[in-house]
Amino acid sequence: MASKLIAIVAGVGPGTGAAVAKKFAASYPVVLLARNPDSYEPLAKEINGGGGKAIGISTDISNSQSVKDAFAKIEQEFGKDVAAAAIFNASGRFQRKPFLELTEEDFNVGLDVSAKGAFLFSQATLPLLQKGKASSQHPPSLIFTGATASVKGSAQMSSFATGKFALRALTQSLAREFGPQGIHVSHAIIDGVIDIPRTKEWMKDAGPEAKISADGIADAYWHLHTQPRTTFTWEIDIRPAVEKW
Amino acid sequence: MASKLIAIVAGVGPGTGAAVAKKFAASYPVVLLARNPDSYEPLAKEINGGGGKAIGISTDISNSQSVKDAFAKIEQEFGKDVAAAAIFNASGRFQRKPFLELTEEDFNVGLDVSAKGAFLFSQATLPLLQKGKASSQHPPSLIFTGATASVKGSAQMSSFATGKFALRALTQSLAREFGPQGIHVSHAIIDGVIDIPRTKEWMKDAGPEAKISADGIADAYWHLHTQPRTTFTWEIDIRPAVEKW
Amino acid sequence: MASKLIAIVAGVGPGTGAAVAKKFAASYPVVLLARNPDSYEPLAKEINGGGGKAIGISTDISNSQSVKDAFAKIEQEFGKDVAAAAIFNASGRFQRKPFLELTEEDFNVGLDVSAKGAFLFSQATLPLLQKGKASSQHPPSLIFTGATASVKGSAQMSSFATGKFALRALTQSLAREFGPQGIHVSHAIIDGVIDIPRTKEWMKDAGPEAKISADGIADAYWHLHTQPRTTFTWEIDIRPAVEKW
Amino acid sequence: MASKLIAIVAGVGPGTGAAVAKKFAASYPVVLLARNPDSYEPLAKEINGGGGKAIGISTDISNSQSVKDAFAKIEQEFGKDVAAAAIFNASGRFQRKPFLELTEEDFNVGLDVSAKGAFLFSQATLPLLQKGKASSQHPPSLIFTGATASVKGSAQMSSFATGKFALRALTQSLAREFGPQGIHVSHAIIDGVIDIPRTKEWMKDAGPEAKISADGIADAYWHLHTQPRTTFTWEIDIRPAVEKW
Numbered sequence: 001m002a003s004k005l006i007a008i009v010a011g012v013g014p015g016t017g018a019a020v021a022k023k024f025a026a027s028y029p030v031v032l033l034a035r036n037p038d039s040y041e042p043l044a045k046e047i048n049g050g051g052g053k054a055i056g057i058s059t060d061i062s063n064s065q066s067v068k069d070a071f072a073k074i075e076q077e078f079g080k081d082v083a084a085a086a087i088f089n090a091s092g093r094f095q096r097k098p099f100l101e102l103t104e105e106d107f108n109v110g111l112d113v114s115a116k117g118a119f120l121f122s123q124a125t126l127p128l129l130q131k132g133k134a135s136s137q138h139p140p141s142l143i144f145t146g147a148t149a150s151v152k153g154s155a156q157m158s159s160f161a162t163g164k165f166a167l168r169a170l171t172q173s174l175a176r177e178f179g180p181q182g183i184h185v186s187h188a189i190i191d192g193v194i195d196i197p198r199t200k201e202w203m204k205d206a207g208p209e210a211k212i213s214a215d216g217i218a219d220a221y222w223h224l225h226t227q228p229r230t231t232f233t234w235e236i237d238i239r240p241a242v243e244k245w
Numbered sequence: 246m247a248s249k250l251i252a253i254v255a256g257v258g259p260g261t262g263a264a265v266a267k268k269f270a271a272s273y274p275v276v277l278l279a280r281n282p283d284s285y286e287p288l289a290k291e292i293n294g295g296g297g298k299a300i301g302i303s304t305d306i307s308n309s310q311s312v313k314d315a316f317a318k319i320e321q322e323f324g325k326d327v328a329a330a331a332i333f334n335a336s337g338r339f340q341r342k343p344f345l346e347l348t349e350e351d352f353n354v355g356l357d358v359s360a361k362g363a364f365l366f367s368q369a370t371l372p373l374l375q376k377g378k379a380s381s382q383h384p385p386s387l388i389f390t391g392a393t394a395s396v397k398g399s400a401q402m403s404s405f406a407t408g409k410f411a412l413r414a415l416t417q418s419l420a421r422e423f424g425p426q427g428i429h430v431s432h433a434i435i436d437g438v439i440d441i442p443r444t445k446e447w448m449k450d451a452g453p454e455a456k457i458s459a460d461g462i463a464d465a466y467w468h469l470h471t472q473p474r475t476t477f478t479w480e481i482d483i484r485p486a487v488e489k490w
Numbered sequence: 491m492a493s494k495l496i497a498i499v500a501g502v503g504p505g506t507g508a509a510v511a512k513k514f515a516a517s518y519p520v521v522l523l524a525r526n527p528d529s530y531e532p533l534a535k536e537i538n539g540g541g542g543k544a545i546g547i548s549t550d551i552s553n554s555q556s557v558k559d560a561f562a563k564i565e566q567e568f569g570k571d572v573a574a575a576a577i578f579n580a581s582g583r584f585q586r587k588p589f590l591e592l593t594e595e596d597f598n599v600g601l602d603v604s605a606k607g608a609f610l611f612s613q614a615t616l617p618l619l620q621k622g623k624a625s626s627q628h629p630p631s632l633i634f635t636g637a638t639a640s641v642k643g644s645a646q647m648s649s650f651a652t653g654k655f656a657l658r659a660l661t662q663s664l665a666r667e668f669g670p671q672g673i674h675v676s677h678a679i680i681d682g683v684i685d686i687p688r689t690k691e692w693m694k695d696a697g698p699e700a701k702i703s704a705d706g707i708a709d710a711y712w713h714l715h716t717q718p719r720t721t722f723t724w725e726i727d728i729r730p731a732v733e734k735w
Numbered sequence: 736m737a738s739k740l741i742a743i744v745a746g747v748g749p750g751t752g753a754a755v756a757k758k759f760a761a762s763y764p765v766v767l768l769a770r771n772p773d774s775y776e777p778l779a780k781e782i783n784g785g786g787g788k789a790i791g792i793s794t795d796i797s798n799s800q801s802v803k804d805a806f807a808k809i810e811q812e813f814g815k816d817v818a819a820a821a822i823f824n825a826s827g828r829f830q831r832k833p834f835l836e837l838t839e840e841d842f843n844v845g846l847d848v849s850a851k852g853a854f855l856f857s858q859a860t861l862p863l864l865q866k867g868k869a870s871s872q873h874p875p876s877l878i879f880t881g882a883t884a885s886v887k888g889s890a891q892m893s894s895f896a897t898g899k900f901a902l903r904a905l906t907q908s909l910a911r912e913f914g915p916q917g918i919h920v921s922h923a924i925i926d927g928v929i930d931i932p933r934t935k936e937w938m939k940d941a942g943p944e945a946k947i948s949a950d951g952i953a954d955a956y957w958h959l960h961t962q963p964r965t966t967f968t969w970e971i972d973i974r975p976a977v978e979k980w
Binding site: 064098099100102104107108111115116119120122123126127149152153154155156157158161162163164165166167168169170171172173174176177178 | 309343344345347349352353356360361364365367368371372394397398399400401402403406407408409410411412413414415416417418419421422423
Binding site: 384477478479484487 | 723
């Protein structure tokens with residue numbers, strides 16, 4: 001792996017984050033950010049054992065000090081190396097609850113991660129992506145994972161949806177500001193259940209292809225990363241073929 | 246004025262809020278919420294002097310204790326009276342700034358008012374609107390003021406746009422949850438400059454009709470309020486005839 | 491009725507068209523366009539019997555010669571009188587059919603009325619609305635009736651949805667071109683079943699308010715018509731409070 | 736090239752169509768449809784000369800008999816071979832003209848190609864794609880080229896926009912109907928000027944990357960084609976990094 005440029009993935013767990021990290025690890029050293037070391041340790045081991053390079057850093061993405069500390073460690077580890085890609089895959093807890101039963105804390109869960117966390121991650125990674133531009137084969141990419149709730153505010157879902165709408169606004173604003181600077185900002189609307197250990201028992205009757213493949217998402221993110229400056233995609237939607245929408 | 250039902254307007258100042266308050270004051274006693282008494286005192290005086298009834302309460306709409314205090318005063322003042330309409334017209338500071346120059350505090354300005362403030366206002370008013378249903382001539386209404394930034398994340402506008410996107414998500418979620426209960430939740434996309442004292446010198450070359458009339462907005466909100474349960478509008482856009490969009 | 495300005499309604503039948511015509515007939519002589527005289531004759535009788543003025547003209551709105559003939563009759567009847575409002579309420583047949591079973595004729599049904607018909611109606615009425623501007627109390631209005639299918643292409647609904655999407659495009663383009671000239675172009679997304687004789691037996695279990703009131707739509711259209719040039723709405727959505735969306 | 740499955744491209748010219756055809760020709764024999772042989776002959780020669788296989792057929796995509804004839808030739812040429820991919824890249828003439836100056840024929844230009852043409856192409860290719868499913872490595876794909884005007888009806892652009900909105904409706908309806916059958920239907924919003932011979936002199940001041948690369952579009956379409964059934968994208972947008980939007 002000749003590249004000294006790195007990829008940084010926030011929100012690594014046994015699903016999209018892991019699949020994306022493995023995909024990008026084929027080309028770049030990857031930094032895995034997650035609150036809990038259990039979320040990144042097996043993955044870092046797998047990548048490092050397979051000839052790639054990965055380090056994990058415990059990070060609370062919605063806490064500015066924690067994010068600062070994480071990026072100080074990244075600089076320490078990779079010296080003057082800078083970023084070719086940054087993927088924000090963190091998400092507040094999905095909750096469905098009658099609106100009048102939400103506590104203020106419940107409501108803030110979505111915004112803390114999807115708005116504040118995405119803001120902190122973007123501010124930390126964009127300077128690294130700007131510096132990465134000179135030596136990156138592909139335009140440096142900042143990719144965000146959205147959801148159905150990014151474009152639809154369902155009943156009893158205001159916490160999740162406000163966070164995801166806000167995230168989408170942020171990514172559109174960043175795409176417009178940083179696109180002309182050669183940084184590729186994208187947003188993926190993941191519309192459906194992702195096939196991960198936690199959802200193993202879900203939707204069994206709907207057949208083996210009713211859930212979204214995390215590897216398929218990773219392939220899409222990689223495609224976005226490889227798009228040239230003449231051909232930037234801001235937004236894609238992704239869902240299983242059988243999904244009702 | 247026979248009605249014992251009240252209307253509550255958050256975000257009262259010399260523009261949309263004042264125009265809406267005056268419009269609804271023709272039918273209901275109105276409660277005026279604003280951070281600064283200067284924002285509501287002349288208006289309350291005008292309404293009370295003109296045969297209506299208005300009280301102002303200093304409220305920081307993004308602070309839960311302040312909102313609680315305000316609604317305690319509302320109950321004290323109007324006894325068992327309840328609400329026919331609640332209008333959320335508060336807005337975070339409009340700011341255009343390169344993303345990497347935003348402080349965390351800058352970024353939070355939009356979300357504090359447009360997401361957290363709207364959440365607190367909705368939680369406080371929805372129970373009053375539910376109780377108002379029995380005696381209200383029109384379906385009790387909860388109306389929110391949005392902006393161009395509710396559907397477009399422009400460059401260097403991420404703070405304002407994340408707040409406004411989040412607000413729109415909240416209103417759509419509430420419309421879906423409370424519509425079937427007979428509460429009418431609406432969202433207005435105000436696309437243009439509103440004609441208020443602060444904008445007097447703006448866009449002078451564009452002619453006298455290049456700015457949105459606050460009274461026109463108030464008329465639209467009143468129309469939304471009078472829609473029957475068979476004919477609810479969730480979203481309208483409003484702009485000057487000459488606006489480029 | 492002092493006004494010499496007229497309102498023209500295309501797509502009159504026992505539903506929205508009739509309700510809109512009656513609403514506008516309180517202020518203007520109305521012209522009722524429908525393919526079949528049975529659709530407008532009882533309505534014209536009712537309006538004329540109630541102190542208003544209405545004439546019906548058999549018109550195939552998707553046929554240019556038929557539209558030309560209709561507007562020649564309008565000129566003959568109302569002399570130099572011109573239009574304050576024009577409402578396009580015609581619609582192709584709603585059909586749900588597997589795509590591969592659609593004939594070319596089936597497919598064209600939606601576009602013939604919703605695209606070509608709306609084009610012909612707009613070209614015929616816009617010059618009358620432009621001339622009406624000088625003496626009209628409210629900005630002359632051109633209002634179009636859309637549907638859920640204006641923003642959602644459901645499975646097996648391509649004929650209806652292509653027509654309705656096309657209609658929405660037309661109205662947005664017209665709003666942008668003619669708004670600055672003082673003509674108010676609006677589009678209403680009617681999302682639900684309208685309560686008319688034909689739908690009497692539908693959705694009986696959902697309660698008396700599960701269907702949209704045609705009078706409520708007419709009130710909304712009248713509100714749009716009365717908006718001043720400083721406060722134009724291009725699009726509203728309308729649905730029953732209990733509608734799932 | 737082991738595959739007996741073919742790819743069919745409608746709307747081949749010296750731009751997106753040619754780039755897409757060359758991209759897919761690396762994996763499949765390609766059929767090139769265009770009204771004028773000049774549009775496909777040099778391309779067919781280039782593909783055939785480079786080890787691929789291409790045939791061109793003169794087709795008026797908005798004429799049902801012409802489309803029938805073309806697909807009869809396809810069957811004759813490729814026997815029982817069936818399709819892995821079909822790309823609709825045809826487009827009505829882009830025209831900007833005051834609405835009241837449009838002839839009925841002008842207005843129909845957009846719909847004839849983008850609605851009727853897309854309908855005829857879809858009806859002809861979907862049965863071939865359904866039969867291709869058994870032996871295709873990737874889910875058979877039906878991909879449509881849209882434009883900015885697919886989601887925005889600009890002033891004086893009603894002909895182009897009604898066609899493009901209608902096309903988008905069709906593709907969404909088809910995606911919902913045929914997705915569950917394993918056919919992947921996608922729509923690409925091409926937002927900007929494509930870099931082709933005809934646009935060579937355009938936007939010279941904006942720099943070498945201000946126009947969209949047709950090869951970049953072809954890469955995106957190929958990525959869409961390779962998505963598995965668990966990970967279908969219906970819509971992507973594509974624009975140059977420097978585009979204002």
